[in-house]
Structure formats: structure tokens, C-alpha cells
Amino acid sequence: MSILALDLGTSSVRGLVLDEHARPLPGALARRRVSLAVGADGAGTLDADVYLARLAQCLDALADGGHLDDIDLVATSAQWHSVVALGAAGTPIGPVLTWMDTRPEPAGGQRGPADPDAFHQRTGTWWHRCYWSVRLPWLRRRAGGHATGFVGLAEYALSVLLDAAPMSVSQASGTGLLDLATMGWDPEACALAGTGPAELPELAPAGWHGRLRPEYARRWPALAGARWTAPVGDGAASNVGSGCVLPERAAVTVGTSAAVRVVRPVVPGGPLPRLAPRLWRYRVDHRHVVTGAAYSSGGNLFAWANRELRLPGGEELDAALARVPIAGGAPAVNVCFGGDRPPGLTPAGSGVLRGLGFGTTSVDILAGLMRGLSELVAVDVTALESESDSPIEVVLGGGAMVASAWWRRAFAAALAPRTVWHQRNPEVGATGAALVALDRIGDAVRLVDVDRTDH
Incomplete structure (x- = not known):
């Protein structure tokens, strides 16, 4: 059995094949750089569909080299804190905000958590521009009311490739909206974000596995039977x-x-x-x-x-x-x-x-x-x-x-x-x-x- 490990980073997308002890196999590595758009105003964004194309190119390269032939399990490491607003058709409205983007700020007059220390202990985070509690209202204002949901970059990319792409508790914790103890969406954090479960990704249960959609199973037949795990x-x-x-x-x-x-x-x-x-x-x-x-x-x-x-x-x-x-x-x-x-x-x-x-x-x-x-x-x-x-x-x-x-x-x-x-x-x-x-x-x-x- 071999493992396909994907690394969805900020500056590159990588795919590599490891043995059953998680040791990289020689030569079984594909990497594609991605272009991060930065600006003097603090912008740090990625294009979701270009990113998805780079991921597909990594899989194509590994398939062409015969490296996907014995894959049973697909694991993913993905950047924390990224978010993109989705429209009614489930397609991105604007670019993906990465952890590098420092532009989001609370609307004038908006107040933070009632008890900041209790909020910090519960969610592990703060009411801060890096987290969805501040990012979602800011994105919603920029989307002009057209946003119907929000996902991270990993969830968007995998939702295109897989039959389902729920959000892992690991990725959800990076949003700042998760109660770390209950492992459910935190009501106060969601209220600060102006959102609720209907606009947020479904949370993956322990042991969740997904499969490639039929069109992508035809593109990478060696991965048709592989089990995809929720990103870390x-x-x-x-x-x-x-x-x-x-x-x-x-x-x-x-x-x-x-x-x-x-x-x-x-x-x-x-x-x-x-x-x-x-x-x-x-x-x-x-x-x-x-x-x-x-x-x-x-x-x-x-x-x-x-x-x-x-x-x-x-x-x-x-x-x-x-x-x-x-x-x-x-x-x-x-x-x-x-x-x-x-x-x-x-x-x-x-x-x-x-x-x-x-x-x-x-x-x-x-x-x-x-x-x-x-x-x-x-x-x-x-x-x-x-x-x-x-x-x-x-x-x-x-x-x-x-x-x-x-x-x-x-x-x-x-x-x-x-x-x-x-x-x-x-x-x-x-x-x-x-x-x-x-x-x-x-x-x-x-x-x-x-x-x-x-x-």
C-alpha cells in the first residue's frame, strides 16, 4: 500500500507518494508554484480555480510517472485560515484570502466577544483579522450581498474533485469559529461572523473518507478506489x-x-x-x-x-x-x-x-x-x-x-x-x-x- 500526500501551501502545491510507514518514495514528487497576489494595502490572495488547476497538474505528473498505481489512501496538509466567499452556484466570488491578508477589519461600531478570555479559552483564538469572525463580515460587505456560503481553499478544491468535502475539525479550528472542546461551531463566534451552520461547511466526523467524482476517476483511474481523508x-x-x-x-x-x-x-x-x-x-x-x-x-x-x-x-x-x-x-x-x-x-x-x-x-x-x-x-x-x-x-x-x-x-x-x-x-x-x-x-x-x- 502507498499513500498519496498532498501539501496545499501558500507558495506551491505539492504531491508526493509515501510508503506504508510514511517515508517518501524516491522520485515520486510533483510540485507546481502558485502566484500569491500581494499589495501595499495588505492584500494576500490566491485564485481558487488557478490553484485547483495546479493541483490537477501535480496529479497528472504523478500519474504520467506511474506513481499512483498502488495508492490506497490520500492525505492532505492544507493552509490554515484561508477563506473564499461562494455565490449561489457554489463558485467563488472573488479571490481566496490567505493568512497573509491583513486587510479585514471589523465594521465601525461592531463589538467583540462579551468575555474575551472565555472566548480565547473556548475557541483558541481571538477576535482578529486572521479569523473568520472578522473576515466573513468584511468579505460579505465586499461581495455586495451575493455571498451564500464560505469555505476554505482546501474545501473548495476538494469539493470539485470529490463526492463530498466536509471540513475537518483541524481546518475548522483555524477559522476561529470552532468550540475546541465540543468540536462544533461556536454560537458566539458565529454571531460575531454574522453567519451560521447553513453558510458554513459541514464538519467531517472522525474517520471520514471521500472518493473521487466519476469524471476525475476517469482522469486518474489509479485513484478511483482510493480513500481521501479530511485535510489536516x-x-x-x-x-x-x-x-x-x-x-x-x-x-x-x-x-x-x-x-x-x-x-x-x-x-x-x-x-x-x-x-x-x-x-x-x-x-x-x-x-x-x-x-x-x-x-x-x-x-x-x-x-x-x-x-x-x-x-x-x-x-x-x-x-x-x-x-x-x-x-x-x-x-x-x-x-x-x-x-x-x-x-x-x-x-x-x-x-x-x-x-x-x-x-x-x-x-x-x-x-x-x-x-x-x-x-x-x-x-x-x-x-x-x-x-x-x-x-x-x-x-x-x-x-x-x-x-x-x-x-x-x-x-x-x-x-x-x-x-x-x-x-x-x-x-x-x-x-x-x-x-x-x-x-x-x-x-x-x-x-x-x-x-x-x-x-
């Missing part, structure tokens, strides 16, 4: 794929953006641990929650510096970074180039570089950006430790961590004296989604291979 939020999947499924092990994942998270098992329907004020909490599945903090900056800092600062390339860049001290020797920075993630409200365009001189090089600036994010994450690891009964160790993962040994060392310095490990697999999201689909979250620590960070 990308952050939760990355934790599982990094082997971080115990409260004493945190995952720091740096892809396009970055986050630090801890997964813990919980009893379905039972009480949840109290949540620290600066942290969010979402669902991995019906038996696990994930707690953490996220940042709008990550690998996009390197992409910006590479584009604008004429950095050297390859081994020359590695050698230049090696000459920059891990502590000191680079500008001080504020890395909020894309604004704050919840609960912060700093707008996009708030990045700052300080301490520049005529001797400052482009590599010094890059090092300052990387160190700035590392130090920001270290603050939130301390907050996560307040919820743990034992010291936390950290596993670094994601494409940016694979690419930069200097950045791994900067994280190790910022997180000292904690033990810091490095996850070498760049596809932690897809691997984690496969382990969740296999109901093998508890095996992640044993199956995932990590190394001590090269200090």
Missing part, C-alpha cells in the same frame, strides 16, 4: 511530521512563514488545559490539540533579501555567512515585513532595520533578519514552557531550515540552553498528514529521524 492544518501536520507529538517537544517550522508549536493528546469531549494569553490553540484531530505562535516572516525574509540585496549564491553565501558571528555583528531588526499574526495587529510594511553603517554588507543584513526571527521564536518557546511540566526540547524543520546551516545555529543560540534538533525531511507537512491519516500520530517520535543541530 499545515501547522499540525508539520508537528507530526517533525516527530513533535509530546508536550515536552516543540516544533519550530520555517517555510514561507514560521511557527512554534506543541501537540498534546486530549480526551474527546473532556476539558482542555488553560491556554496562555499570547498563544493560540487549534485541533490536530479529534484526539489531539496543537498550541503555539506563528509569524508572518520566515523563508520569505531570505527570498526578499535574495531579490533586493544582491546576495552571493550557493557556497559563496554559505562561506560569507560563516564569517558573521552568531551573536552580534549584524543589524538589529523587526521582522514584521508582512505584519503580525494573531494576536498582534501590526500592519504589513512594519519591518525595521537598525544599526546600519557603511561597513554593513548584504550578508550582514540577511544574518540580522535570520537572527531576529530566531530571537522572536525563543520568546514564545518560553511561553509554551509555562504550560509544560518538564523542559522543552526543540526540533527545527521546514525548507528554510534544511537550506541554511547558519540559521539552524542562530536558532540553537537563541534557544540555548535547550536541546535543539534538526529534522532533515523538507516535506514534514505531507509526512505528518500521512501519519494522521494512518491514525499513527503516536508513532511519529519513533518513525521520524532527527539530528542534533550543528552548533
Whole structure:
């Protein structure tokens, strides 16, 4: 048996095939970049139908290579927080808002939750532009009354391909409208959003499976009998794929953006641990929650510096970074180039570089950006430790961590004296989604291979 793992990210769509132990098979990978539309006003959007076409191209490429012939199960890791308004025909009205979009704001005079702390404990979120409680009224105003429903990007794409596409509790938790304990839509959050169950996706029960629609089963006959599982939020999947499924092990994942998270098992329907004020909490599945903090900056800092600062390339860049001290020797920075993630409200365009001189090089600036994010994450690891009964160790993962040994060392310095490990697999999201689909979250620590960070 093989597993097809889909990763529906912000900058790309990927499909890869894994064996029954969630290990990637050589050469069985297809990737298509997607174009994120960003604007000076804080826009960060995707075209839903273009995105769906890129996903189909990945499946075509895997089929052409003969990689889909033994697929029994399809698992999906998908971006949290995205939303698109649908019209009467079930087609998108306008683009998809991604987590990067900082434009939504409450209407004038609208009041938030009656008890903000109780709301935070119940939903794991805040009344914030990142969540549907603020996004849906804003989208409805822009749609001019034509919106009849709202879905995430994953639910829209899968609703076209599958016979049904209910929303997983993991994806629903990222909307900010889910009561994490009851795993149903929260009445107060829905009231703030001006919506109700009739306009929201159906919630997938535990163990849900879907099948391809007949027209797509004909296009990819090898997948005709495959069982599709409900998507897992990308952050939760990355934790599982990094082997971080115990409260004493945190995952720091740096892809396009970055986050630090801890997964813990919980009893379905039972009480949840109290949540620290600066942290969010979402669902991995019906038996696990994930707690953490996220940042709008990550690998996009390197992409910006590479584009604008004429950095050297390859081994020359590695050698230049090696000459920059891990502590000191680079500008001080504020890395909020894309604004704050919840609960912060700093707008996009708030990045700052300080301490520049005529001797400052482009590599010094890059090092300052990387160190700035590392130090920001270290603050939130301390907050996560307040919820743990034992010291936390950290596993670094994601494409940016694979690419930069200097950045791994900067994280190790910022997180000292904690033990810091490095996850070498760049596809932690897809691997984690496969382990969740296999109901093998508890095996992640044993199956995932990590190394001590090269200090």
C-alpha cells in the first residue's frame, strides 16, 4: 500500500507518494508554484480555480510517472485560515484570502466577544483579522450581498474533485469559529461572523473518507478506489511530521512563514488545559490539540533579501555567512515585513532595520533578519514552557531550515540552553498528514529521524 500526500501551501502545491510507514518514495514528487497576489494595502490572495488547476497538474505528473498505481489512501496538509466567499452556484466570488491578508477589519461600531478570555479559552483564538469572525463580515460587505456560503481553499478544491468535502475539525479550528472542546461551531463566534451552520461547511466526523467524482476517476483511474481523508492544518501536520507529538517537544517550522508549536493528546469531549494569553490553540484531530505562535516572516525574509540585496549564491553565501558571528555583528531588526499574526495587529510594511553603517554588507543584513526571527521564536518557546511540566526540547524543520546551516545555529543560540534538533525531511507537512491519516500520530517520535543541530 502507498499513500498519496498532498501539501496545499501558500507558495506551491505539492504531491508526493509515501510508503506504508510514511517515508517518501524516491522520485515520486510533483510540485507546481502558485502566484500569491500581494499589495501595499495588505492584500494576500490566491485564485481558487488557478490553484485547483495546479493541483490537477501535480496529479497528472504523478500519474504520467506511474506513481499512483498502488495508492490506497490520500492525505492532505492544507493552509490554515484561508477563506473564499461562494455565490449561489457554489463558485467563488472573488479571490481566496490567505493568512497573509491583513486587510479585514471589523465594521465601525461592531463589538467583540462579551468575555474575551472565555472566548480565547473556548475557541483558541481571538477576535482578529486572521479569523473568520472578522473576515466573513468584511468579505460579505465586499461581495455586495451575493455571498451564500464560505469555505476554505482546501474545501473548495476538494469539493470539485470529490463526492463530498466536509471540513475537518483541524481546518475548522483555524477559522476561529470552532468550540475546541465540543468540536462544533461556536454560537458566539458565529454571531460575531454574522453567519451560521447553513453558510458554513459541514464538519467531517472522525474517520471520514471521500472518493473521487466519476469524471476525475476517469482522469486518474489509479485513484478511483482510493480513500481521501479530511485535510489536516499545515501547522499540525508539520508537528507530526517533525516527530513533535509530546508536550515536552516543540516544533519550530520555517517555510514561507514560521511557527512554534506543541501537540498534546486530549480526551474527546473532556476539558482542555488553560491556554496562555499570547498563544493560540487549534485541533490536530479529534484526539489531539496543537498550541503555539506563528509569524508572518520566515523563508520569505531570505527570498526578499535574495531579490533586493544582491546576495552571493550557493557556497559563496554559505562561506560569507560563516564569517558573521552568531551573536552580534549584524543589524538589529523587526521582522514584521508582512505584519503580525494573531494576536498582534501590526500592519504589513512594519519591518525595521537598525544599526546600519557603511561597513554593513548584504550578508550582514540577511544574518540580522535570520537572527531576529530566531530571537522572536525563543520568546514564545518560553511561553509554551509555562504550560509544560518538564523542559522543552526543540526540533527545527521546514525548507528554510534544511537550506541554511547558519540559521539552524542562530536558532540553537537563541534557544540555548535547550536541546535543539534538526529534522532533515523538507516535506514534514505531507509526512505528518500521512501519519494522521494512518491514525499513527503516536508513532511519529519513533518513525521520524532527527539530528542534533550543528552548533
